[in-house]
């Protein structure tokens with residue numbers, strides 16, 4: 001591949017001289033779980049995200065699952081989400097026994113807030129009031145493909161609520177309030193020290209990486225917006241461009257054309273969640289969410305990461321441009 | 326399955342089969358243990374192992390593994406641990422993110438070759454304790470059985486005046502522990518199940534008497550002697 005979709009190994013190479021020593025320190029300490037690297041990471045994330053609390057967990061899916069659990073969402077509750085997301089968004093809801101309820105997305109690929117109210121009933125309402133009084137949570141994944149990532153699965157939760165914070169701290173560790181006493185049944189969902197140490201190293205670079213991604217994205221936008229549909233940024237937003245998603249006519253042929261030129265692309269995601277076999281029992285049919293379904297046949301994610309060279313970026317632009325000539 | 330020794334797996338499996346039930350073996354601490362020559366985890370439908378840093382085969386963080394002889398269960402588990410995905414774009418069932426990272430898998434792969442050797446050292450430490458503590462009246466431990474290979478993730482004895490003994494050992498610089506002082510049915514988390522004190526007299530009696538002595542493979546001769554001497558001293 002001349003332009004791979006991601007190149008995590010290349011990023012690691014640049015950071016190796018920083019990551020190996022901190023990992024070695026962790027290994028030498030003999031403290032591998034719930035230790036001081038995690039503590040430090042949580043404090044720094046809380047600062048970075050400007051929330052009162054941050055809690056490291058095993059991965060982004062668990063961040064959702066534990067948050068739902070901490071908000072007392074379970075059987076008989078409905079949770080609203082988007083059908084074009086990664087399946088974990090709905091999977092985590094099902095994992096706590098609740099029912100995923102989908103709402104279509106807008107042109108910006110995000111859930112269409114104008115449609116949300118139609119999907120609310122007593123079951124969601126109930127939950128809404130409860131969670132409202134507790135405050136909101138933010139769920140993050142540090143999977144290797146994310147901008148801030150570790151060498152394996154990882155994630156964290158942010159919240160301003162002390163009550164939720166204390167509950168999640170116990171939930172991720174078997175509901176234990178001390179070594180001996182379990183207050184409620186929980187999970188084993190802890191962020192290993194090795195991962196916390198790697199994340200602490202990476203955190204120094206996140207703003208730089210985000211800027212580099214943005215620069216590439218803006219370059220794509222200015223060159224490609226006359227030919228294909230590129231992401232639009234509202235004046236109050238500053239997207240971190242974890243992905244750069246275009247919408248294109250003849251998407252599949254374009255993808256093939258790019259692939260023949262050595263340019264790797266991805267589709268996030270070709271089958272909406274409500275049309276997956278796992279969601280069959282929810283009873284949605286094709287046509288239920290026209291925007292998400294149309295987009296799923298037109299979207300294409302182009303390579304966007306700091307290690308891309310100018311030559312590679314030009315190659316991608318040339319690839320898309322030449323297809324429509 | 327207790328921390329020390331395999332349960333009566335054949336009997337348990339027979340009962341389960343008679344009633345059409347499944348058996349999940351919690352072999353979290355028992356890698357290397359066997360019953361009549363058969364490795365634990367092979368008796369039930371699945372067997373689960375923990376690779377927590379304190380386990381006999383460990384990695385350098387949280388991880389675990391499931392074994393099974395059933396191909397359908399194996400396929401299900403592979404999908405379940407990866408979001409219920411059959412391939413990148415097909416989602417067959419609700420799943421979880423429960424993958425073991427390559428980094429930790431590599432550690433496990435590297436350490437597994439030492440497991441038998443380290444386990445032998447644990448067993449030797451345990452049998453040495455058995456021999457040295459056997460004559461202390463205030464101490465009891467289960468009879469060792471020829472058909473069981475116990476791997477002594479912990480070495481648990483029952484002791485009179487346990488709390489005092491624990492304190493005494495700790496004061497003398499010996500790290501003994503209680504696994505565990507509060508049985509599950511008496512935890513705040515299980516209150517809703519309605520159990521009360523007295524429901525499981527054996528468990529409750531043991532919870533007040535058990536104490537775990539250091540048995541790890543890196544114990545020095547001097548340290549083993551000190552443990553034994555200190556216990557003898559306490560009951561003198």
Ligand SMILES: Cc1ncc(COP(=O)(O)O)c(C=O)c1O
Nearest residue numbers: 059060061086088089141143422
């Ligand atoms: C929207 C969304 N939710 C949840 C997840 C799950 O995160 P993880 O893979 O860390 O479990 C991801 C990423 O994979 C995601 O993109």
